[in-house]
Amino acid sequence: MTAPTAVAAPPALELNDLEVAYRVRGIWRPVLRGVSFTVADGESYGLVGESGCGKSTAAYAVVRYLPRNGRVSSGSITIAGEDLLAMSEAGVRKMRTQRVSMVYQNPGGALNPTIRVGDQVAETYTIAGVADGEAHERAQEMLRKVQISDPARVMQRYPHQLSGGMQQRVVIAMALAKDPTLLILDEPTTGLDPAVRLALWARIRDLRAAGTTVLLTTHYMDEAQRLCDRVAIVATGKVIAQGAPTALIRSHLAREAVEFDCATDEEAALIDGTAPPHRLRSGRRLICYLDDASALVERLKADDPEDRRALIVRPANLEDVFLRIAGSTLEGGA
Ligand SMILES: Nc1ncnc2c1ncn2[C@@H]1O[C@H](COP(=O)(O)OP(=O)(O)OP(=O)(O)O)[C@@H](O)[C@H]1O
Numbered sequence: 481m482t483a484p485t486a487v488a489a490p491p492a493l494e495l496n497d498l499e500v501a502y503r504v505r506g507i508w509r510p511v512l513r514g515v516s517f518t519v520a521d522g523e524s525y526g527l528v529g530e531s532g533c534g535k536s537t538a539a540y541a542v543v544r545y546l547p548r549n550g551r552v553s554s555g556s557i558t559i560a561g562e563d564l565l566a567m568s569e570a571g572v573r574k575m576r577t578q579r580v581s582m583v584y585q586n587p588g589g590a591l592n593p594t595i596r597v598g599d600q601v602a603e604t605y606t607i608a609g610v611a612d613g614e615a616h617e618r619a620q621e622m623l624r625k626v627q628i629s630d631p632a633r634v635m636q637r638y639p640h641q642l643s644g645g646m647q648q649r650v651v652i653a654m655a656l657a658k659d660p661t662l663l664i665l666d667e668p669t670t671g672l673d674p675a676v677r678l679a680l681w682a683r684i685r686d687l688r689a690a691g692t693t694v695l696l697t698t699h700y701m702d703e704a705q706r707l708c709d710r711v712a713i714v715a716t717g718k719v720i721a722q723g724a725p726t727a728l729i730r731s732h733l734a735r736e737a738v739e740f741d742c743a744t745d746e747e748a749a750l751i752d753g754t755a756p757p758h759r760l761r762s763g764r765r766l767i768c769y770l771d772d773a774s775a776l777v778e779r780l781k782a783d784d785p786e787d788r789r790a791l792i793v794r795p796a797n798l799e800d801v802f803l804r805i806a807g808s809t810l811e812g813g814a
């Protein structure tokens with residue numbers, strides 16, 4: 481008898497050469513062009529890129545919820561090994577109620593204006609079979625977890641009586657209430673106050689620790705860097721780079737960044753002998769990327785004994801990588 485071989489679990493999500501187009505004035509316009517990525521079970525994966533690059537479109541495609549004028553023109557989407565595009569309508573509905581939750585970019589639109597907030601959050605639990613009274617208690621608990629400090633009062637309100645940031649938290653609470661295995665967050669913290677943003681990041685990290693697979697879209701590179709194991713940088717509907725944030729920083733730039741103001745004609749003399757492999761200029765601002773910034777910092781300080789040139793020395797980050805590869809005025813080697 482042969483020993484049973486362990487069968488690896490299929491990835492939580494896999495997009496393969498996905499093409500999505502929108503029909504505008506009778507013409508199909510491609511928006512996602514050959515997008516491929518795989519999200520492992522329990523992984524937190526980010527889609528980052530500029531406004532209009534196709535992040536939300538990818539997220540909508542994954543829950544098979546493209547607008548009426550949108551269609552997948554080719555490629556495939558697999559969720560936990562199941563072919564999403566071949567799934568029946570009933571199968572898709574079941575998947576959305578039991579396994580995959582999405583928090584849409586426009587939170588207001590996801591709430592029913594005629595139903596009190598508490599009843600809407602509680603309904604997520606009653607659909608899953610929880611008794612009414614307990615559903616309300618659990619709704620209250622979940623609202624508290626997303627930093628709503630007075631959930632009992634908020635539950636009595638109608639959506640239009642809440643601020644945008646508060647609506648966003650309610651929608652996130654509803655998505656979390658389903659205890660999904662795959663949670664899709666489309667720009668979850670846009671428009672939120674810094675403290676609330678921080679608290680939501682903590683919740684997302686908790687989910688990740690608990691094994692939930694997360695697909696996060698954001699145009700905040702710092703958010704993706706903090707929350708995601710891996711990211712795909714998307715530009716005009718194509719993935720132009722993907723990997724762990726630190727690996728992307730290492731392969732496209734260098735460990736440290738030194739920022740300072742200098743005129744273009746001063747630049748060569750100022751950095752002479754320090755050979756930063758990459759530089760980015762925006763107006764008078766120059767950013768030099770190096771694995772070890774100390775020689776450049778010394779050089780700049782020696783040139784400026786009265787300490788008039790303010791320097792910022794910091795670790796290079798994902799935003800730097802984005803600027804480097806998504807088209808910029810970056811100069812230098814590589
Ligand atoms: N329903 C639609 N009909 C036609 N074009 C659309 C539709 N929705 C989006 N688009 C276009 O598709 C492209 C991708 O849009 P999408 O909303 O996916 O971008 P995004 O990366 O999510 O942007 P943002 O950061 O602003 O949310 C854009 O050019 C957008 O104008």
Ligand SMILES: [Mg+2]
Pocket residue numbers: 535536537585666667
């Ligand atoms: Mg979007």
